[in-house]
Amino acid sequence: MWLQFLWAFLVGGAICVLGQLLLDVGKLTPAHTMSTLVVLGAIVDGLGWYDPLIRFAGAGATVPITSFGNSLVHGAIQEIDQNGWIGIVTGIFEVTSAGISSAIIFSFLAALLFKPKG
């Protein structure tokens, strides 16, 4: 179990360093950096390498934004395998619903309750 924490720390940290390098060395804007990482995660899952990474690093692979790309592809492919080609549009948001829905709901409630700071 402790080893799992260590790998989560190392892999998650490494993905963040990749993001930092895209910002500092690649001179990309934050939006470009995040989009690049998401597309990267999608491609890695398309090649079938993201699942092994999750088995190995746990939250180190599921918490960074790259896993968002992975979930989008995962949902699409899962639905394609089950229901045929239409799965490409019905499946994309299937796995990733928890993240998007909770981010929308909590952000909306926060906007109702809080005033902008600093």
Place this chain on the structure above:
Amino acid sequence: MANKQKKTVTPTMQQYQELAKKNEPKRPVWSNCVKAFLVGGLICVLGQALMFMFQKYFGFTEKTAGNPTVAVLILIAVILTSLGWYDKLAQWAGAGSAVPVTGFANSMSSAAIEHRSEGLVLGVGGNMFKLAGSVIVYGTVAAFFIGLLHILFVGQGGGQ
């Protein structure tokens, strides 16, 4: 800068730009990366702890524990954003706090709170995805093309 672009500016402007470039502070890439590594790694450790907790006490499996974990991390990030603390962390941690899913939540909630004064529909509703939108758009488009490749090379199951 490309030569073509340089021709449209006067020599003085060119000189100034070169001077400005020379005096631009060097980005502390090394220390930025160390900070990003530490903070990003720690957020993932927190996620791992939540995952173990959901598996042990709430009967989720290794595969399904990811969803409640992400939801809780997002809730934490939105609360910290509302208190103005996440942005302080982000200034120090750079990509370390932006790359995890908490950074995604931060970008949405900060946009929502910031534009609250413009109204609930046009302000909050219209601006929430201002920053997070590009992530969703490019993720979705990428997933579409990868799904297309999957149909072409691996095939499709059942259905129509």
